[in-house]
Amino acid sequence: MALLEIRGLCKSFAHVVANADVYLDVEAGTTHAILGENGAGKSTLIKMISGLYRPDSGEIALDGAVQHFASPRDAILAGIGVVHQHFMLIPAMTVAENIVLGTERQGDAATLRQSRLLFNRKRAAASVQELSESLGLPIDPWAKVETLSVGMQQRVEIVKALYRRARVLILDEPTAVLTPQETEELFAVIRKLNQDGIPVIFISHKLDEVRAVASTVTVMRAGKTVRTAPVADATAAQLANWMVGRDVILQSRKEEVAVGDSVLEVKNLRASDDRKTEKVRGVSFSVRRGEIFGVAGIDGNGQTELVEAIVGLRKVNGGSVHLLDRDIGHMSVGERIARGIAYVPQDRQQDGLILSFSIAENLQLREVSKAPFSRRGWLTRAAARKRAQQLVEEFDVRPPVIDASAGSLSGGNQQKVILAREMSRNPELLVAVQPTRGLDVGAIEGIHRYLLQLRAEGRAILLVSLELDEILSLADRIGVMHAGEMAAVMDNQNVTRESLGLAMTGKWSEKEAIS
Amino acid sequence: MNFWVQIFANPELYAATLAMATPIALAAVGGTFSERTGVVNIAMEGIMLVGAFFGVMVAAATHSAWLGMFGGVIAGGLMALALAWPAIRLQSDQVIVGMALNVFAGGLTAFLLNTVYGYNGTPTSTPSLPIVTLPWISHIPFIGQVIGQHDVVVYLMFLFVILAHFTLFHTNLGLRMRAVGEHPEAAETVGISVVKIRYLGVTIGGMLSGLAGVYLSLGMLSSFEVNMTNGRGFIALAAMIFGKWTPFGAFGAALLFGFATALSIALQGSGVSANLVGILPYALTIIALTGLIGRSRPPAADGLPYVATK
Numbered sequence: 001m002a003l004l005e006i007r008g009l010c011k012s013f014a015h016v017v018a019n020a021d022v023y024l025d026v027e028a029g030t031t032h033a034i035l036g037e038n039g040a041g042k043s044t045l046i047k048m049i050s051g052l053y054r055p056d057s058g059e060i061a062l063d064g065a066v067q068h069f070a071s072p073r074d075a076i077l078a079g080i081g082v083v084h085q086h087f088m089l090i091p092a093m094t095v096a097e098n099i100v101l102g103t104e105r106q107g108d109a110a111t112l113r114q115s116r117l118l119f120n121r122k123r124a125a126a127s128v129q130e131l132s133e134s135l136g137l138p139i140d141p142w143a144k145v146e147t148l149s150v151g152m153q154q155r156v157e158i159v160k161a162l163y164r165r166a167r168v169l170i171l172d173e174p175t176a177v178l179t180p181q182e183t184e185e186l187f188a189v190i191r192k193l194n195q196d197g198i199p200v201i202f203i204s205h206k207l208d209e210v211r212a213v214a215s216t217v218t219v220m221r222a223g224k225t226v227r228t229a230p231v232a233d234a235t236a237a238q239l240a241n242w243m244v245g246r247d248v249i250l251q252s253r254k255e256e257v258a259v260g261d262s263v264l265e266v267k268n269l270r271a272s273d274d275r276k277t278e279k280v281r282g283v284s285f286s287v288r289r290g291e292i293f294g295v296a297g298i299d300g301n302g303q304t305e306l307v308e309a310i311v312g313l314r315k316v317n318g319g320s321v322h323l324l325d326r327d328i329g330h331m332s333v334g335e336r337i338a339r340g341i342a343y344v345p346q347d348r349q350q351d352g353l354i355l356s357f358s359i360a361e362n363l364q365l366r367e368v369s370k371a372p373f374s375r376r377g378w379l380t381r382a383a384a385r386k387r388a389q390q391l392v393e394e395f396d397v398r399p400p401v402i403d404a405s406a407g408s409l410s411g412g413n414q415q416k417v418i419l420a421r422e423m424s425r426n427p428e429l430l431v432a433v434q435p436t437r438g439l440d441v442g443a444i445e446g447i448h449r450y451l452l453q454l455r456a457e458g459r460a461i462l463l464v465s466l467e468l469d470e471i472l473s474l475a476d477r478i479g480v481m482h483a484g485e486m487a488a489v490m491d492n493q494n495v496t497r498e499s500l501g502l503a504m505t506g507k508w509s510e511k512e513a514i515s
Numbered sequence: 516m517n518f519w520v521q522i523f524a525n526p527e528l529y530a531a532t533l534a535m536a537t538p539i540a541l542a543a544v545g546g547t548f549s550e551r552t553g554v555v556n557i558a559m560e561g562i563m564l565v566g567a568f569f570g571v572m573v574a575a576a577t578h579s580a581w582l583g584m585f586g587g588v589i590a591g592g593l594m595a596l597a598l599a600w601p602a603i604r605l606q607s608d609q610v611i612v613g614m615a616l617n618v619f620a621g622g623l624t625a626f627l628l629n630t631v632y633g634y635n636g637t638p639t640s641t642p643s644l645p646i647v648t649l650p651w652i653s654h655i656p657f658i659g660q661v662i663g664q665h666d667v668v669v670y671l672m673f674l675f676v677i678l679a680h681f682t683l684f685h686t687n688l689g690l691r692m693r694a695v696g697e698h699p700e701a702a703e704t705v706g707i708s709v710v711k712i713r714y715l716g717v718t719i720g721g722m723l724s725g726l727a728g729v730y731l732s733l734g735m736l737s738s739f740e741v742n743m744t745n746g747r748g749f750i751a752l753a754a755m756i757f758g759k760w761t762p763f764g765a766f767g768a769a770l771l772f773g774f775a776t777a778l779s780i781a782l783q784g785s786g787v788s789a790n791l792v793g794i795l796p797y798a799l800t801i802i803a804l805t806g807l808i809g810r811s812r813p814p815a816a817d818g819l820p821y822v823a824t825k
Binding site for chain 1: 685688693694700702705
């Protein structure tokens with residue numbers, strides 16, 4: 001009998017069916033992957049299993065006993081441990097405080113060596129240390145969480161779940177923020193947990209990882225579990241097909257494109273974040289015509305500040321930014337746009353679009369003071385609408401209704417509106433940050449194809465992404481940011497995931513690169 | 516030169532500092548409780564005013580200053596619930612609700628003062644809280660004169676400052692409160708009720724602010740006057756921020772403001788411009804609020820409504 005059984009779980013919100021008839025059997029001591037695109041219903045399922053949502057119908061059974069979770073507390077007490085994609089840790093508190101939090105007054109307080117009223121830091125730290133060492137996952141209980149690396153924080157989350165005596169561990173998109181090396185370490189931890197008899201539910205949209213770590217896979221699509229199979233029996237192409245519901249081209253094909261002159265030249269660039277900490281420390285690189293220059297790196301290593309300094313949203317502290325041999329480092333955003341910079345920001349909903357405005361209005365935002373969008377300060381609506389209609393058709397925005405609000409579009413179509421607005425100006429350089437974040441496989445495919453098309457047209461593209469796969473499949477040259485420096489610039493042809501991972505953690509030296 | 520020595524060597528100055536710091540410290544610690552659980556509380560001024568009024572009203576009706584104190588504290592707690600409910604249940608903007616409560620409290624107390632007591636003000640027979648003389652300490656020279664003899668609320672303030680620190684940093688409840696103020700989702704996922712903890716934090720805060728008001732009406736005087744808090748609630752807000760959201764920090768900041776007030780009183784009629792001296796506590800508030808004295812980091816989720824999903 002399976003340790004965790006999900007039978008016919010359903011959940012709807014207002015008019016959206018998030019989960020319909022979901023079935024899942026998780027055997028003790030195995031890793032069971034749940035594979036699905038964004039919006040396939042994985043998160044809703046996890047929230048029901050962890051007591052955050054109450055199912056409309058269906059059953060969750062642990063060891064054969066049907067469970068009714070009214071709150072996360074019930075789920076924890078029953079033995080469900082969840083490591084959420086966005087860590088549920090308090091940065092300003094210590095590891096021990098984070099791990100012990102919430103357990104101090106539960107029934108087994110005595111065994112956890114906590115008094116019911118007083119919080120004893122030393123005892124909390126001692127019990128955390130003892131457990132983490134016995135699990136083979138050493139952590140410093142006194143360290144503040146905000147000082148830890150992302151991989152370490154994830155370890156804290158795993159220990160936190162096991163501290164609550166989790167019998168099932170659910171990992172929601174656990175590798176999204178990890179380097180390749182950290183991912184390998186995580187897989188080792190998962191295998192060890194399996195050996196100890198703890199089943200792991202591994203939620204992911206990455207086919208390779210599912211194939212590397214799981215023994216069984218359940219594919220979700222549109223709120224339903226469409227297929228469960230032993231991983232060994234399923235090919236990557238099959239999995240992708242089940243996930244999307246049609247055949248998918250897994251590898252973007254790149255044409256040979258002749259590389260031209262340099263368009264963007266960044267030299268010894270320095271910039272600080274909002275707290276005046278220097279985040280970009282002397283970065284130099286160039287982007288040439290017909291080339292995609294990819295910037296890889298762990299989140300928070302200066303990529304955001306680098307991009308903002310290039311497009312003009314952030315003050316340059318030192319060094320220079322040249323666009324076609326003109327120094328633009330001290331120009332305003334508007335001047336830089338006029339000189340030919342197009343920008344696709346990381347957060348399309350917050351920075352890319354005004355969600356409550358219509359598609360037509362969003363499309364004219366950049367150049368609203370120019371013809372055909374306005375004349376002598378007066379908006380020329382008819383002309384602007386005509387232009388919008390053209391762009392919507394050219395970029396295949398669906399639905400092609402220019403009066404619909406930008407907020408009503410799907411993520412992929414929102415991105416198309418931004419690209420339409422940016423590229424219709426015929427820019428010299430496109431700066432795209434995380435252009436496919438949160439999109440489904442079909443939309444990602446479309447964006448990737450479009451970027452490659454721009455490259456074939458001979459444009460220069462600066463692509464910043466946290467997804468290594470995206471960088472590896474699109475970029476011609478890859479720059480890796482670490483601690484505000486360009487730790488390495490590599491040619492995509494002689495790069496490996498391992499060398500990228502080393503550079504991302506600052507363990508890369510140029511000597512190795514040459515040898 | 517001699518003049519300044521006379522002023523600064525006088526233990527009265529420091530005794531007055533303590534007396535002036537007491538309402539600010541109580542309200543600031545109250546605000547700390549509220550904000551540590553994630554609810555921005557700028558309504559201390561209004562809550563103090565309500566506490567001050569109902570303290571006098573209950574004391575006058577029952578002829579017991581102690582019952583009056585109790586009434587003022589309860590009124591403060593209830594007033595805080597008027598902040599807690601929209602802030603927590605309706606996810607309203609906490610600053611706007613707080614501001615509305617301040618205006619409401621001013622109007623309510625002025626209205627009640629006139630309708631209940633008429634134009635003569637609160638009854639002259641209203642009892643006031645006792646002055647306590649510490650048996651041994653009051654005989655120590657200088658120190659005894661500074662801390663040996665005070666209104667009972669001054670000593671209660673010391674007790675509550677220590678108790679607040681102990682609660683926030685050495686109990687399970689305090690750990691939960693801080694967790695809810697930093698990252699409510701994280702707290703919820705480990706089984707802590709964000710709503711309950713926030714109600715508790717805001718209510719405790721309101722009761723302490725209510726006590727601060729009671730001290731003004733039943734401690735320093737034995738009557739209520741319109742707008743008698745005179746901006747102390749806002750200075751308490753500054754003290755809370757200045758004290759980096761810790762009870763001891765808030766107490767220290769309150770002492771500084773208390774000292775500025777005491778000094779301005781001592782300098783009255785001394786030739787130094789009364790207007791100039793009068794702005795001292797407020798000038799300090801501005802300096803504190805503009806963050807000249809180091810960065811003060813509020814709880815991460817302070818002021819952010821928590822939307823529970825079901």
